[in-house]
Amino acid sequence: MHLLEMSNELIESASRIEATLRGDELSGRLGIGCFASLGPTLIPSLFAHFRDNYPEVKLRLRTGAHDELEALLESGEIELAIGYGLHATDTLDTEDLYEDRMHVILPHGHRLAAQEVVRPEQLMRETLILLDTPPSSENVRLYFAAHGLVSKPRFRFQDFEVVRSLVARGIGYSVVVQHPASDVSYEGLGIVARPLDPTPAPVPVSCAWVDGRALTPPALEARRALRVLAPPSKLWWSHSNQIEVQA
Numbered sequence: 001m002h003l004l005e006m007s008n009e010l011i012e013s014a015s016r017i018e019a020t021l022r023g024d025e026l027s028g029r030l031g032i033g034c035f036a037s038l039g040p041t042l043i044p045s046l047f048a049h050f051r052d053n054y055p056e057v058k059l060r061l062r063t064g065a066h067d068e069l070e071a072l073l074e075s076g077e078i079e080l081a082i083g084y085g086l087h088a089t090d091t092l093d094t095e096d097l098y099e100d101r102m103h104v105i106l107p108h109g110h111r112l113a114a115q116e117v118v119r120p121e122q123l124m125r126e127t128l129i130l131l132d133t134p135p136s137s138e139n140v141r142l143y144f145a146a147h148g149l150v151s152k153p154r155f156r157f158q159d160f161e162v163v164r165s166l167v168a169r170g171i172g173y174s175v176v177v178q179h180p181a182s183d184v185s186y187e188g189l190g191i192v193a194r195p196l197d198p199t200p201a202p203v204p205v206s207c208a209w210v211d212g213r214a215l216t217p218p219a220l221e222a223r224r225a226l227r228v229l230a231p232p233s234k235l236w237w238s239h240s241n242q243i244e245v246q247a
Helices: 003-021 036-053 066-075 136-145 160-168 217-229
Strands: 028-035 057-064 080-084 092-100 103-107 129-131 155-157 174-176 191-195 203-210
Touching: 028 036, 028 066, 028 217, 036 057, 036 080, 036 217, 057 066, 066 080, 066 203, 080 217, 092 217, 103 160, 129 136, 129 160, 129 174, 136 174, 155 160, 160 174, 160 191, 203 217
Parallel strands: 028 057, 028 080, 129 155
Antiparallel strands: 080 203, 092 203, 103 174, 103 191
């Protein structure tokens, strides 16, 4: 553990101990922002944690793209933001929670679904349904471009489940990071997830807050809980030929 991380841990532990010694229970409001497709993975367990341990804390969730989350942080409407590849800046501090990779999703029964891995050139004659929210859309473009290919989306949507449902209907394929536990769409149709080869670089899932702005006790507890509640990294399989993507 780095010295800075150890210092942060000590500060957060001291804050919790001080509150305990005063007999204080965590209370108040906590605004949290989350990248839309990440919400179903992290937010339910975080809400359950506060319900079971700190019921006096009132949680408020906002979802949006990176620029929206950063604006909400700077305005003070939320204290914490969770997203793919949130980076530390002059105004934001971040902490990585876990890592994932881009992969391709295909309808059940598709000819490429029978393969263990899918190469990008095999997708060039297929219909691309793009999850058109940053940084996902740019990551997809950069991955194909790194192999001398041009991705040409036929359809663009900002809703992750709409993309999955269209894939399940056989309308096309998509390249995404999020991998839900269920491999069926809302309609109950099958979706097959396959790794890409060459392997894309891992994309971190991070928590961000305004640098230099003191976090409230509920926000400190949320940061601690997220470290514990974050799912294991799903990096598919290791490969030496990794492609840098913008996250």
